[in-house]
Amino acid sequence: MKKNIFISALALCLLMALSSYGSNGVRPSSLKAKKTKAVDGGVDRLNQNIDPALAIKKLTFVQKVSDNRVYASNIVGHMTFDIKSEDKDITLPGYLRMRKDQVIRLQLCIPLVGTEVARIDFYPDSVLIMDRYHKKYVKASYSQVPFLKNQGISFYSLQALFWNQLLLPGNQNVTESDLKKFDVDLSATSQNLPVIYKRGNMDYHWMADRVTGRINEVNINYTGSQNCTTGLNVIYSNFQNVGVKWFPATQDYTINTNAIQKIHTLKMNIEMDEVTTTDKWESRTQIPDRYKQVSADEVLDKIMNM
Numbered sequence: 001m002k003k004n005i006f007i008s009a010l011a012l013c014l015l016m017a018l019s020s021y022g023s024n025g026v027r028p029s030s031l032k033a034k035k036t037k038a039v040d041g042g043v044d045r046l047n048q049n050i051d052p053a054l055a056i057k058k059l060t061f062v063q064k065v066s067d068n069r070v071y072a073s074n075i076v077g078h079m080t081f082d083i084k085s086e087d088k089d090i091t092l093p094g095y096l097r098m099r100k101d102q103v104i105r106l107q108l109c110i111p112l113v114g115t116e117v118a119r120i121d122f123y124p125d126s127v128l129i130m131d132r133y134h135k136k137y138v139k140a141s142y143s144q145v146p147f148l149k150n151q152g153i154s155f156y157s158l159q160a161l162f163w164n165q166l167l168l169p170g171n172q173n174v175t176e177s178d179l180k181k182f183d184v185d186l187s188a189t190s191q192n193l194p195v196i197y198k199r200g201n202m203d204y205h206w207m208a209d210r211v212t213g214r215i216n217e218v219n220i221n222y223t224g225s226q227n228c229t230t231g232l233n234v235i236y237s238n239f240q241n242v243g244v245k246w247f248p249a250t251q252d253y254t255i256n257t258n259a260i261q262k263i264h265t266l267k268m269n270i271e272m273d274e275v276t277t278t279d280k281w282e283s284r285t286q287i288p289d290r291y292k293q294v295s296a297d298e299v300l301d302k303i304m305n306m
Contacts, residue, residue, distance in 0.1 A: 058184040062166075064213030065195055065206065066179060069165045070245045073100045074279045077249065077272035081108060084267040092117075096162075096272060101172070102283045104158055121285050124155045128285055135291045164215050164236055164248050166206060169199060192216055214239070214246065230257040240275045247275050 075098045082091045093114070097105040104122040109115060121128040130137040142155075160167035166174045168181065183196040192207035201224065207217040220232040232255050236248035249272040256265050 054186070057186060058182075059180055061184050061186070061193065061208075061210075061213065062179045062182045062195060065208045065215060066166055066174060068212070068214050068245060070163060070242050070247050072242050072245075072277040074098065074277045075163070075242070075247060075275060076278050076281070077275045079270050079272045081106065082267075082269040082271075086264065096270060097281060098159070098162060099279075099283045100163075101156075101159070104155070104162055105285075119285060122155050122158055123284075128287075130285065130287070130291070135288070136294045137287055137291050138294060139287070161218070161234060162251070166195070166197075166215075167204075168197070169202070228258060230255065238271070240272075242275055242277060249273075249275050 075096070077096055079094055079096045080091065081094050082089075084090075091111075092108045093111055094109050094116075095105075095107040097103070097107070101124065106120045107116050108118040110117055115132075117131075117133045119128070119130040119132065121130075126139060126141050128137065128139045154169070156172045157167055157169060159165075160174075166182070168174055168178055171178070181197065185194045185196065188194055191210060193210045195206040195208055197204040201222055203219075203221045205219045205221075206215050207219075208215050216236055218232075218234045222230050224230075232253065234254075235252040236250070237252075238248060238250035239246040240249045251270045253268040253270075254265065255267075258264070
């Protein structure tokens with residue numbers, strides 16, 4: 001069971017319980033969303049009986065946070081990829097390549113040699129996981145891959161996390177009209193103000209700089225039945241200039257869960273040497289004819305044990 005959880009983390013499927021109401025989750029800790037009336041699965045803060053001036057201040061801040069999103073269509077960079085669990089600690093060089101609304105690609109390479117040994121492509125409609133070393137792969141829709149289906153993984157939720165943006169579960173993006181669904185704790189005394197969204201048993205908290213509106217951290221928590229809990233924390237740092245905006249070249253992901261009757265912690269770190277916007281690469285990976293299609297667990301198991 002521990003091995004299966006680690007494999008899921010390697011494929012990033014545990015990075016979200018974002019677009020589902022799965023069986024895992026974590027209780028909100030220090031921050032609590034206020035009880036409010038749900039509107040289309042979200043929270044419409046402007047339709048509540050609160051001071052109009054306060055509502056405008058909150059909406060203005062959420063707008064500032066949203067406006068920090070990177071405009072570039074491509075994000076590319078050499079990275080160091082590290083993932084840790086109770087019994088694993090793997091560090092590999094590689095590349096992160098992302099094309100807005102098309103693909104999120106992780107390429108893992110052999111240290112020093114630089115030869116690619118594994119590739120994980122997330123597309124809007126499917127996921128491709130390739131074991132270059134053993135020449136095996138799996139390509140399927142999210143619903144066809146058990147560990148993705150069980151976590152209700154969404155490409156657009158993943159994209160929002162990697163691109164350092166607000167998200168609404170089930171939505172491709174956050175529109176201007178969606179901004180009023182978020183709340184802001186303007187009474188917070190820290191440098192970061194919590195931007196809050198609550199849906200069902202899910203709590204989302206983006207910690208955004210009170211001056212710039214830049215997202216420095218996000219906490220996503222879910223509480224399921226029988227006190228099964230899962231939480232995702234992402235810390236963004238090493239912001240680099242991308243056009244007129246800033247992109248976090250270092251992203252630290254931590255997942256805590258007690259869904260298997262014991263607390264487990266998984267950590268993933270992506271540290272990019274530089275961030276470029278080059279478009280000189282193909283968004284769709286061509287699978288060589290000699291590669292054999294197998295189950296997702298088999299591909300990930302072999303990658304993990306190279």
